[in-house]
Amino acid sequence: MTTLLDFSHCNNTPDHADGAARGLQEAGIRAAFCYGFFESAPEATRFGDHAARVADFHRIADTHFSSGRGPRSNRWPGSSTSRSGAPARTGPS
Numbered sequence: 001m002t003t004l005l006d007f008s009h010c011n012n013t014p015d016h017a018d019g020a021a022r023g024l025q026e027a028g029i030r031a032a033f034c035y036g037f038f039e040s041a042p043e044a045t046r047f048g049d050h051a052a053r054v055a056d057f058h059r060i061a062d063t064h065f066s067s068g069r070g071p072r073s074n075r076w077p078g079s080s081t082s083r084s085g086a087p088a089r090t091g092p093s
Helices: 014-027 050-064
Strands: 004-008 031-035
Touching: 004 014, 014 031, 014 050, 031 050
Parallel strands: 004 031
Antiparallel strands: none
């Protein structure tokens, strides 16, 4: 089995993140979407601050990866636990 890792580091706007997540789902491939948190266009930020970017990460997770339509991860960036503190669940629903 082959899995694609999308290190989605150009989430310059929420629309970019939505498009990347939808693209992976519509392609029907086995993939991991890894939301990037660094500012790739700091002079034209659409997030305002890091807290807004973290909120967008949670929006993407809840919108695109929590319905059982495919692989999902509730993992908080850089940790092995979910937002609730429980072990993260990854893989097919």
